[in-house]
Amino acid sequence: MDTHSDVTAERTEFGFSRTSCDCHKCSVFCKHMPGFLVPSDLTRLIPPDADPYLWAEEHLRASFGALVPSPVGMRWIPSLVPAKSVEGHCHWLKNGHCEVHAVSPYGCAFLDQHMSDREAQRRSEAGREARWDEMVREGLYEKLWVHLSEKGLTYDTGDVDRQRIRSSLTTIRRKEQSVMKASRRRDLRKKKRLARKRKKASRKRRRN
Numbered sequence: 001m002d003t004h005s006d007v008t009a010e011r012t013e014f015g016f017s018r019t020s021c022d023c024h025k026c027s028v029f030c031k032h033m034p035g036f037l038v039p040s041d042l043t044r045l046i047p048p049d050a051d052p053y054l055w056a057e058e059h060l061r062a063s064f065g066a067l068v069p070s071p072v073g074m075r076w077i078p079s080l081v082p083a084k085s086v087e088g089h090c091h092w093l094k095n096g097h098c099e100v101h102a103v104s105p106y107g108c109a110f111l112d113q114h115m116s117d118r119e120a121q122r123r124s125e126a127g128r129e130a131r132w133d134e135m136v137r138e139g140l141y142e143k144l145w146v147h148l149s150e151k152g153l154t155y156d157t158g159d160v161d162r163q164r165i166r167s168s169l170t171t172i173r174r175k176e177q178s179v180m181k182a183s184r185r186r187d188l189r190k191k192k193r194l195a196r197k198r199k200k201a202s203r204k205r206r207r208n
């Protein structure tokens, strides 16, 4: 797929810089819960000569998004997300790599597992506001969302996906902890060996 890499140089969005981590923890989301798009992602992702509605049917799904507090009470802010493959992965995930990395959606490119909760919150809020504005002014983002919903091309970020993410992250953390423990044990053994050698050398010196 043409990823329009020429429009991605020094990519920033809402004043934030993009992240580019593809470690196991960050890739878990590609496997279970692809990141959401903001309106400007459409310009980057949809090829100029493509029909946006047909393109969206193939590549996107309408999600109910997030229920968030607002000055007028709780409100739903819908989102567009990448379609999933039959295996349940993001359909742009091929052989462990993102096919659209250079222009990947905001939710993938600007959020990762290594930033603080506060930073992730600020970035998510900026994305939600942009989505909400586009819904209110009935821009392309809103039109595609309605089109996909009417066609039944929807995506529900359900408990099953969240549970899969939690369990994948727990497995990764356990592996990391066991690698750290093994490395600490190795260091300890090394220190003990060194101490024994020093003791032996000092005994030898005393005898001479």
Ligand code: SF4
Pocket: 029, 030, 031, 033, 034, 035, 082, 090, 091, 092, 093, 094, 097, 098, 099, 100, 101, 104, 105, 108, 109
């Ligand atoms: S678009 Fe790329 S980064 Fe985002 S979920 Fe899909 S494969 Fe992962």
